Amino acid sequence: MVIFLSLLVLLLTSYLAFIIYNLFDINRQLDYIITHDTNAELVSTSKSFLIRRFLDSNNQLIQKNKQVHREHWNNEKEFHQSLSNLSHDLKTPLTVSSGYVQLLLKKQNDSTTQELLKKTESGLLTIENYLSYLVEYTLIHEKKLQMDFEMVNFTQLIQEEAFVYYENFLTKNIELSFDLEDNLLLISDLTVLKRVIQNLLGNILKHGQTKAHFTGKKNPNQILLTIKNDSLQSIDPDENLLNRFTTNDRSRQNKSTGLGLNIIKELVELLDGTIQLTTEKTSFQVDITLPIRSNT
Structure with a gap:
């Protein structure tokens, strides 16, 4: 048992x-x-x-x-x-x-x-x-x-898009200057990258004055893009302008929704990049980091 x-x-x-x-x-x-x-x-x-x-x-x-x-x-x-x-x-x-x-x-x-x-x-x-x-x-x-990834010459893309907006910047008396490394190559979605640059240029045209400067360089794994420009209005450093619907146009004279910078942020994040804003009185700076990615 x-x-x-x-x-x-x-x-x-x-x-x-x-x-x-x-x-x-x-x-x-x-x-x-x-x-x-x-x-x-x-x-x-x-x-x-x-x-x-x-x-x-x-x-x-x-x-x-x-x-x-x-x-x-x-x-x-x-x-x-x-x-x-x-x-x-x-x-x-x-x-x-x-x-x-x-x-x-x-x-x-x-x-x-x-x-x-x-x-x-x-x-x-x-x-x-x-x-x-x-x-x-x-x-x-x-x-x-x-996403549709391909090899993109980022330097050439920035120059081409800036040329398209050249007359608009002349009209607004905004001087564009560039300090870009030659042949900044990365594997990315060309359509999204174009929209990022177009929106950045459009934001400068809408809110900038006098001058804007583009700096582009790379490290082993990333491309670093910095845009500095003077703003038409003073900027409150406590405002998070990357948030949806946040706008620095308090008078609403430009009928601004505050979506512009948020769209740039979402486009950059689609590419697995990062974006950061730095403001000081009427000075405005955008720092964007994009992965280069490997073609292997």
Whole structure:
């Protein structure tokens, strides 16, 4: 009897150890499935009815979650594509309308009509700014889903984008200067990098004055970009201008939403970079760090 009970205890202990081992193995597989983008399912060599039933139920749940995720991803993609199409569809008539208003301003001499046209032009410009922010956020969402990495000459990119804005800086009497190392190469998403530079230049045009200076250099793993410019308004150093909707335009005369610097921050972070602001009275500095990445 004692031998029988001893054998029974041994068998039960062995079975319990076997179940615990299988549960640990299943938990390890679950951890992998949760943290990786994979089509893997739970597997086990166990013939235990409980283990098999447990595996089947969990695999059904995994498949259901994957299906929901796929449907959600497709719906999000379609929604933001529609939003992007709508934004671009609105851009053309808005640009045309602004052109007509500017043409009328040149031809109208009546002061009342001039005033009304200027208010209309201001309203159209505000709508255009909001629309630009919408386009940027649509791009950010799309790039969170899929980045397109390629070799980029960052030095050349900055120079080319600055040239596009050259006439605008001349008009505002802002002098641009550059101290960029030759051939700052990195592997990155060209579209996002362009948007970063365009938004930085646009921010200087909107809020800067007199001069702006770009410095670019690299260390073994990163490219360091620094932009310094004088600001039209005094800057409160306690304000976190990288926060969404925070704006230094307290009068709201420019209809600023405070989204500009936040968009730059989100674009930089999409590239796994960092951004830091330093302000002192009317001096404004942006420091951006971008990973170079390896092409191997």
